[in-house]
Amino acid sequence: xxxxxxxxxxxxxxxxxxxxxxxxxxxxxxxxxxxxxxxxxxxxxxxxxxxxxxxxxxxxxxxxxxxxxxxxxxxxxxxxxxxxxxxxxxxxxxxxxxxxxxxxxxxxxxxxxxxxxxxxxxxxxxxxxxxxxxxxxxxxxxxxxxxxxxxxxxxxxxxxxxxxxxxxxxxxxxxxxxxxxxxxxxxxxxxxxxxxxxxxxxxxxxxxxxxxxxxxxxxxxxxxxxxxxxxxxxxxxxxxxxxxxxxxxxxxxxxxxxxxxxxxxxxxxxxxxxxxxxxxxxxxxxxxxxxxxxxxxxxxxxxxxxxxxxxxxxxxxxxxxxxxxxxxxxxxxxxxxxxxxxxxxxxxxxxxxxxxxxxxxxxxxxxxxxxxxxxxxxxxxxxxxxxxxxxxxxxxxx
Numbered sequence: 361x362x363x364x365x366x367x368x369x370x371x372x373x374x375x376x377x378x379x380x381x382x383x384x385x386x387x388x389x390x391x392x393x394x395x396x397x398x399x400x401x402x403x404x405x406x407x408x409x410x411x412x413x414x415x416x417x418x419x420x421x422x423x424x425x426x427x428x429x430x431x432x433x434x435x436x437x438x439x440x441x442x443x444x445x446x447x448x449x450x451x452x453x454x455x456x457x458x459x460x461x462x463x464x465x466x467x468x469x470x471x472x473x474x475x476x477x478x479x480x481x482x483x484x485x486x487x488x489x490x491x492x493x494x495x496x497x498x499x500x501x502x503x504x505x506x507x508x509x510x511x512x513x514x515x516x517x518x519x520x521x522x523x524x525x526x527x528x529x530x531x532x533x534x535x536x537x538x539x540x541x542x543x544x545x546x547x548x549x550x551x552x553x554x555x556x557x558x559x560x561x562x563x564x565x566x567x568x569x570x571x572x573x574x575x576x577x578x579x580x581x582x583x584x585x586x587x588x589x590x591x592x593x594x595x596x597x598x599x600x601x602x603x604x605x606x607x608x609x610x611x612x613x614x615x616x617x618x619x620x621x622x623x624x625x626x627x628x629x630x631x632x633x634x635x636x637x638x639x640x641x642x643x644x645x646x647x648x649x650x651x652x653x654x655x656x657x658x659x660x661x662x663x664x665x666x667x668x669x670x671x672x673x674x675x676x677x678x679x680x681x682x683x684x685x686x687x688x689x690x691x692x693x694x695x696x697x698x699x700x701x702x703x704x705x706x707x708x709x710x711x712x713x714x715x716x717x718x719x720x721x722x723x724x725x726x727x728x729x730x731x732x733x734x735x736x737x738x739x740x741x742x743x744x745x746x747x748x749x750x751x752x753x754x755x756x757x758x
Contacts, residue, residue, distance in 0.1 A: 366421050367410035369479075374429045377437035378408050385440025389553075392443050393721065396546055397555030401536045402444045403477060403510045411437070411448065412477060417591050420470040422455070427601065427665040427672070431608050435658075438612025439619075442725045443553025445609035447507035453605035454478040454515055457532055459594035460582040462569040465534050472512045472536075479515070479537070481510035481559075482602065484530040484574065484731075486518030494568035496520070496531055499561060503545075506556040514540050514559060534570040535561065538665040550728025574598075580677050580757055581608070595667050597678040599758040603690035603734050604664060610729055612659060613722040614654045614697035620718050621647070621704045628709065637709075646707040653700035657693045682694035683758050684747030691730075691740030698726035 369377060371686045388399050406412040411433045422431075430452050438445035458466055458478065471477050486500020500518055507701045508514065514537050520529040543558040576582045578598040613645020626638035637643050671678045705712055705723045710717050729735060734757075742755045 364548070366407050366413040366416075367411035368418060369425075369686045370423075371425050371429045373426065374411070374432045375412065375436055376412060378433050380439065381405050381409060381411075381441075382440035382670045385437060385444050386489050389443075389717065389718065390439040392553035396552050397445050397509045398441075398444050398553060400510065400682075402441070403600045405438075405447055405619045406451075407442075407477070411490060412451060412636070413455075415459075415593055416470070417453045417459065417466075424516050424593060426593060427604060427668040428662065430605065431661060431665045432637070433613070434521045434605075435611035435615070435726040436611040439616045441553065442609050442613040442616075443551060445612055446554050446606070446725075446729070448552060448604045450480070450506045451477050453482070453602055454480045455576065456594065456601060456605070457515055457572065457595065458484065458600060460577050460584050460592065461534065461572045464569045465572075465742060468570070469513050469534060476513070477507060477511045478513045478534075479505050479511035480517070480532065481505050482515060482517045482532055482574070484517045486520045486533075486561075488518040488520045488533060488566070488571075490520055490522055490528060492523075495569070496533065496566045496571060498535065498566050501558060501560040503558040504556045505559045506554045506558060508537065508542070508559060512537050514642065515541075516559075520571075525649075529573050530575065531571055531573040533566045535564060535566060539564050548728065549726040549741055550726075550731075553593075575756060578758075585675065592669075592672045592675070594672075595675050596672040597683060600664065600668050600678065600683055600686040600690075601674075602757070603687065604661070604668065606732060607693050607729070607735055608661070610694040610697040610726055611654075611658055614657065614701050615703045615724055617704055617719045617722045618651060618654055621650075621708055625708050631709070636659060644705050646703045650700040653696045653703075657696040657700075660689050660696075661693050679751075680747055680758070684744045684753060687747075687753075687758050688740045688744035691735050691737040694726060694730045694735050695737045698730050699721075700724075701726055705714075 413422035414425040414429050418424050434445045434449045447677050481502035485502050488498045497703050517532050540559045544664040546557040568621050584594045628637045705719050731739040746753045
């Protein structure tokens with residue numbers, strides 16, 4: 361057991377704890393952007409507050425809370441800094457994956473230097489060759505590894521082959537970060553503060569117990585699903601859960617932008633007109649639309665969280681119709697948030713172009729979030745449409 365446990369917190373306290381950290385995250389928001397990674401001070405706050413470990417089993421020093429608690433934590437942290445919230449969300453996702461690994465792998469990971477934040481690229485971008493003794497030899501290149509600067513371990517997604525080149529499986533391998541090569545290539549126009557630099561390795565030996573099959577996680581076939589004593593959160597349906605972890609920060613970023621707009625825009629003169637901004641009909645319409653879109657996104661996302669928790673607590677597989685709807689929800693929510701903030705950004709005038717403006721920062725960050733492969737709106741819509749028509753959804757990640 362990890363002797364350096366993070367605080368165990370109650371679900372009812374998550375929002376209040378997260379809200380207490382917002383001023384510090386907000387004070388370092390522009391530093392996060394400039395440094396191209398989440399500051400060590402932010403990571404320490406997440407660990408010391410217990411927010412980092414809310415998806416971790418209690419025996420490893422976590423709180424084993426729910427998907428709703430995850431949404432409360434990450435969306436509230438994003439009121440201070442979306443990049444920090446994004447990284448917290450993916451750390452939660454990686455704790456979920458680790459929860460499906462062998463007890464030996466979990467002990468190795470969570471007994472490492474605290475706070476044991478774990479980075480990952482869950483999708484199978486690498487290649488692993490299974491050896492006769494059951495171990496693996498792993499090689500590959502993994503871009504978009506958010507939060508890896510603060511991580512001691514990396515979950516490397518890879519296809520698995522035998523020595524003859526026959527594909528056996530695909531899944532995730534837990535590798536000490538010391539065995540990965542860091543590539544400083546995350547220089548981007550949005551979510552730059554997430555530190556999503558690439559990692560690579562060549563012919564790294566990974567023991568058998570540090571592998572988990574991704575199809576087994578997605579189809580409720582790992583031992584966790586049959587274990588009555590396992591935390592219910594690990595029994596969340598894999599596809600909906602993994603999508604929600606990366607979409608959540610959009611809610612707080614949009615809400616922060618709305619709050620900032622109401623603070624700085626009313627009372628300004630609309631240049632080259634006789635209007636005062638808050639009396640201008642066009643601005644009133646844009647504001648009403650944006651606020652409604654943000655509220656709709658929150659309602660949609662909390663409904664999805666409650667659905668995930670409902671089936672996890674019952675230990676049941678989620679019906680494909682709900683899985684398809686949530687696959688759509690996780691693309692609809694960042695899109696609604698992005699479009700709402702773009703409305704505010706545009707109607708608020710040229711002052712919003714300042715690099716110090718959180719509205720422009722969140723507009724860029726939300727655009728970047730909407731471009732994540734898992735959050736592409738057209739892909740989500742197609743999958744949901746196929747599910748509604750009763751045909752193959754065209755993906756196993758659902």
